Amino acid sequence: MERITAHYLIETPYEVAKAAMVLAGEQSSGTFVETPGETLELKQRFGAKIENIEILESVNQPAIPGPSTSFGKYHRAKISVSWSLENFGFNLPVMLSTLQGNLYEITQFTGLKLMDIDFPNSFVSHFRGPKFGIKGTRELTAVPTGRPLIGTIIKPSIGMDVETTATLVKTLLEAGIDFIKDDELMGSAANSPFDKRVNAIMKVIQNHADSTGKKVMYAFNISDEMDAMQRNYDKVVERGGTCAMISINSVGLSATKKICDRGSLAIHAHRNGWGMLNRHPLLGIEFKAYQKIWRLAGVDQIHVNGIQNKFWESDESVVRSIEACRESLNKGFEVLPVVSSGQWGGQAFETYRQTKTTDLLYMAGGGIMAHPSGPAGGVAAIQQAWQGAIQGWDMETTADHHKEFAQSVAKFGKIK
Amino acid sequence: MERITAHYLIETPYEVAKAAMVLAGEQSSGTFVETPGETLELKQRFGAKIENIEILESVNQPAIPGPSTSFGKYHRAKISVSWSLENFGFNLPVMLSTLQGNLYEITQFTGLKLMDIDFPNSFVSHFRGPKFGIKGTRELTAVPTGRPLIGTIIKPSIGMDVETTATLVKTLLEAGIDFIKDDELMGSAANSPFDKRVNAIMKVIQNHADSTGKKVMYAFNISDEMDAMQRNYDKVVERGGTCAMISINSVGLSATKKICDRGSLAIHAHRNGWGMLNRHPLLGIEFKAYQKIWRLAGVDQIHVNGIQNKFWESDESVVRSIEACRESLNKGFEVLPVVSSGQWGGQAFETYRQTKTTDLLYMAGGGIMAHPSGPAGGVAAIQQAWQGAIQGWDMETTADHHKEFAQSVAKFGKIK
Numbered sequence: 001m002e003r004i005t006a007h008y009l010i011e012t013p014y015e016v017a018k019a020a021m022v023l024a025g026e027q028s029s030g031t032f033v034e035t036p037g038e039t040l041e042l043k044q045r046f047g048a049k050i051e052n053i054e055i056l057e058s059v060n061q062p063a064i065p066g067p068s069t070s071f072g073k074y075h076r077a078k079i080s081v082s083w084s085l086e087n088f089g090f091n092l093p094v095m096l097s098t099l100q101g102n103l104y105e106i107t108q109f110t111g112l113k114l115m116d117i118d119f120p121n122s123f124v125s126h127f128r129g130p131k132f133g134i135k136g137t138r139e140l141t142a143v144p145t146g147r148p149l150i151g152t153i154i155k156p157s158i159g160m161d162v163e164t165t166a167t168l169v170k171t172l173l174e175a176g177i178d179f180i181k182d183d184e185l186m187g188s189a190a191n192s193p194f195d196k197r198v199n200a201i202m203k204v205i206q207n208h209a210d211s212t213g214k215k216v217m218y219a220f221n222i223s224d225e226m227d228a229m230q231r232n233y234d235k236v237v238e239r240g241g242t243c244a245m246i247s248i249n250s251v252g253l254s255a256t257k258k259i260c261d262r263g264s265l266a267i268h269a270h271r272n273g274w275g276m277l278n279r280h281p282l283l284g285i286e287f288k289a290y291q292k293i294w295r296l297a298g299v300d301q302i303h304v305n306g307i308q309n310k311f312w313e314s315d316e317s318v319v320r321s322i323e324a325c326r327e328s329l330n331k332g333f334e335v336l337p338v339v340s341s342g343q344w345g346g347q348a349f350e351t352y353r354q355t356k357t358t359d360l361l362y363m364a365g366g367g368i369m370a371h372p373s374g375p376a377g378g379v380a381a382i383q384q385a386w387q388g389a390i391q392g393w394d395m396e397t398t399a400d401h402h403k404e405f406a407q408s409v410a411k412f413g414k415i416k
Numbered sequence: 417m418e419r420i421t422a423h424y425l426i427e428t429p430y431e432v433a434k435a436a437m438v439l440a441g442e443q444s445s446g447t448f449v450e451t452p453g454e455t456l457e458l459k460q461r462f463g464a465k466i467e468n469i470e471i472l473e474s475v476n477q478p479a480i481p482g483p484s485t486s487f488g489k490y491h492r493a494k495i496s497v498s499w500s501l502e503n504f505g506f507n508l509p510v511m512l513s514t515l516q517g518n519l520y521e522i523t524q525f526t527g528l529k530l531m532d533i534d535f536p537n538s539f540v541s542h543f544r545g546p547k548f549g550i551k552g553t554r555e556l557t558a559v560p561t562g563r564p565l566i567g568t569i570i571k572p573s574i575g576m577d578v579e580t581t582a583t584l585v586k587t588l589l590e591a592g593i594d595f596i597k598d599d600e601l602m603g604s605a606a607n608s609p610f611d612k613r614v615n616a617i618m619k620v621i622q623n624h625a626d627s628t629g630k631k632v633m634y635a636f637n638i639s640d641e642m643d644a645m646q647r648n649y650d651k652v653v654e655r656g657g658t659c660a661m662i663s664i665n666s667v668g669l670s671a672t673k674k675i676c677d678r679g680s681l682a683i684h685a686h687r688n689g690w691g692m693l694n695r696h697p698l699l700g701i702e703f704k705a706y707q708k709i710w711r712l713a714g715v716d717q718i719h720v721n722g723i724q725n726k727f728w729e730s731d732e733s734v735v736r737s738i739e740a741c742r743e744s745l746n747k748g749f750e751v752l753p754v755v756s757s758g759q760w761g762g763q764a765f766e767t768y769r770q771t772k773t774t775d776l777l778y779m780a781g782g783g784i785m786a787h788p789s790g791p792a793g794g795v796a797a798i799q800q801a802w803q804g805a806i807q808g809w810d811m812e813t814t815a816d817h818h819k820e821f822a823q824s825v826a827k828f829g830k831i832k
Contacts, residue, residue, distance in 0.1 A: 001606075027601065028572070028573065028574060028601075042572060042575035042576070043575075045575060046572075046574040046575030046605075046607070047574075047575075064695055064696050065696075065697060066695070066728055086605060086606035086607070087574050087601065087605050087606075088601075088603055088605065089603070089604060089605065089606070091603045091604065091639070091640050091641070091644070092641065092666075093603075093639040093640060093641075093663055093666035093667045094600075094601070094602075094603035094637070094639055094640070094663070094666070096663075096665075096666040096689070097600045097601060097639065097663045097666045097686075097688050097689065098601050100665075100666070100689050100692065101600060101601070101663070101666070101688035101689050102600075102688050102689075102691070102727070103691075104689065104690070104691025104692040104695060105690065105691035105695070105721075105727035105728055105729065105757075106691075106727065106728070107726065107727055107728045112691075156444070156458060156462075157444065158444060158462040158463075158503050159458035159459070159461060159462030159463075160458070184510075184513045184517060184518075185443065185444075185503065185504075185510070185513060185514055185517070186510075187504055187505070187507045187509075187510035188505060188507065189462075189502060189503050189504065189505065190417075190502035190503075190505070191462070191502070221510075223507070223509040223510055223513065224507050224509055224510070224670070225507070225508065225509070225670050225673055225674065226642065226670050226671060226673070226674035227674070228507070229670065247509055247510070247512075247513045247517070249512075249516075250508075250509035250510070250512040250513045250516070250517075250669065251509045251668060251669065251670045252667060252668005252669045252670055252671055252672070253666065253667065253668045253671075254640070254641050254642050254645065254667045254668055254670075254671035254672075255642060255668055255669075255670035255671040255674070256668070256670075257641055257642070258641065258642035258643070258671070270513075272513050272517035272518050273512070273513065273516050273517050273518075273520065274520070274521065275518070275519075275520025275521035275522075275528075276516065276520040276693065276699065276700050276701070277692065277693075279480055279482070279520060279521070279699060280480050280481075280696055280699055281481060283692065283695060283696055283699070284692050285692070305521075310523065311518070311521035311522065311523055312482055312521055312522070312523045313521065341521075
């Protein structure tokens, strides 16, 4: 029977091989003593198997402080553990509980992070994956290959009424934007009830589409309880929308998959809360593993932060995340990386240099809204930045050629 | 308008008040520059408000290693931040994205943990909460107040066929157990298809109930995709079951709430994956805050680890968790704490001394299954331990009076 293999980065004050065996034992028989009925045959067929151990450095302080502070050395290693598909079939939550369950609680580890997962083809084939992904999102927005989609977020995140929002959307459409999204803090607020917001915004988008032939994609934040999400989804479909946003960590896997399965709208996966799962170098889950789970669930677009972002994440990590989204998951399932956080166009050069791709949804909030010439200037500046980056220009040369981008450099280039 | 207040433990190399303002700003307007339309009036009505700051110690090393290593001092503090209910209404996922979203990514923090949440009564009243909770679980299992429910987990976690499982269940019923659960690694496996397992186990439980009047509660692990969970739930109801288990972190909030809302079965919330969210003292979420969210969703029983457990968690933390579950959430909503991990009866004394409650589901896996006199001896030993603990005896006195408990002490008392 085929197996799923999980790759972990671990730290332990004990012998690495012994700690790995504790992990495999916890995620197989799951108790602290041998129990009757746990035969060798059972263990071989259903037990977790340690596939590989690669010893790394040792350190003097535990990565995660805790009760086990009486040890002198903490050994780091990469370990790979596999489970038979027979154990959980195609049940994603039970698979998660196997790969990411009680093992984080094991005393023998002072650090444990899930780095990557290898799935057999037969497992991946069971899932539909992203219905739209990179190609479908380009089709829905009529953005040809060769440049990224330019997107923005309605800001301020909270407090704006529906009419003001719709007016802002109109301005952004006229500015040439490809994609707009609700903020994740905005669901159905007193000042902006969901249905009213969808009605007002889709009217503006439809009018613009009727006169230009381009239907801009708007990601309405449908995150809510299950039934409310379904109703919100229906509302967006009914008004001719093409996209819905879900805060995937807040909503959770099973409800998100249920929404993805419907397949009428592209699903924009917002990973807010991600820092909690990833910020520590030796705890939680690495994006490479994380995005695979959500691609199996069927999201079409997923956030990856951005180069020189305003958050803690390093550029190297962002580049790895972009590459991870674009890598084929066995047979496809490419998901569109959503580049955001403090972006204003200036990062286009480094983003393109390091990823060599334009298959991105490049999001700017303040970088568009607060442009000296207004949102139209902001969109133009980002398009100019990407044109410059693709033809091999640097920031200065691009600013010399384009007025709006020069204004962006003057205003945002100094913010750190 | 009433507000929800979140209490965080934070660490920052910057001035604490300034870092707190960055948090409040990110979770209000959410961008790095002032945007047009963000008026003072909007900010006052919808913005996050810093309610309190309590400065704690400063340290020389950041709690979470990262790029900001050039600072000499890292200041710790408790900060309280509030948001108006107007912002998200009764939408739990959007509330989570507000309290636990992008703020974990803010560069200004080298540590951030959500410690507690205060809800206004009007917010809590909107939710039904646990349908069964402590009282309802006692009623369903016919366990009177004055002693904990004694439970066990089917072990080995994986690989056992349905017939062997049903035979084991029969043995456990005859041993006098109150509660049995599937392991979280077991959903619908090749060796134990869900429906077949429910049929076989409920037949044994129903027969036992018919002859004794006591229907033992079995928590079937229904964790799966949304539709499959609904189908699994129906199956348990159809066969007369009283409980379903959900791996809440793997399944997620919206799908779990949808299942809780049905209200025909007690919901056993397994928190596997919890270590990832809580193990670091300055990252993630504390159990006191976590369990409130799940009580609003409506779970009836929730895991809290156990005193002297086999995992990393300290006894103090376990005691705090038990107290948190039993505390009234504004108007009630008490949830039954599930004490587990390495429990065999020996911990009853310390558990009772420190919590002074018997409103517990006291779970032992190996402690029952691997008892020298078999499972019946294991259940008897745990019941004896609790009787001893309640009457103020210590472990030795209890062992002197009870043969089965003495056997447990001899076998498990040495395992560390």
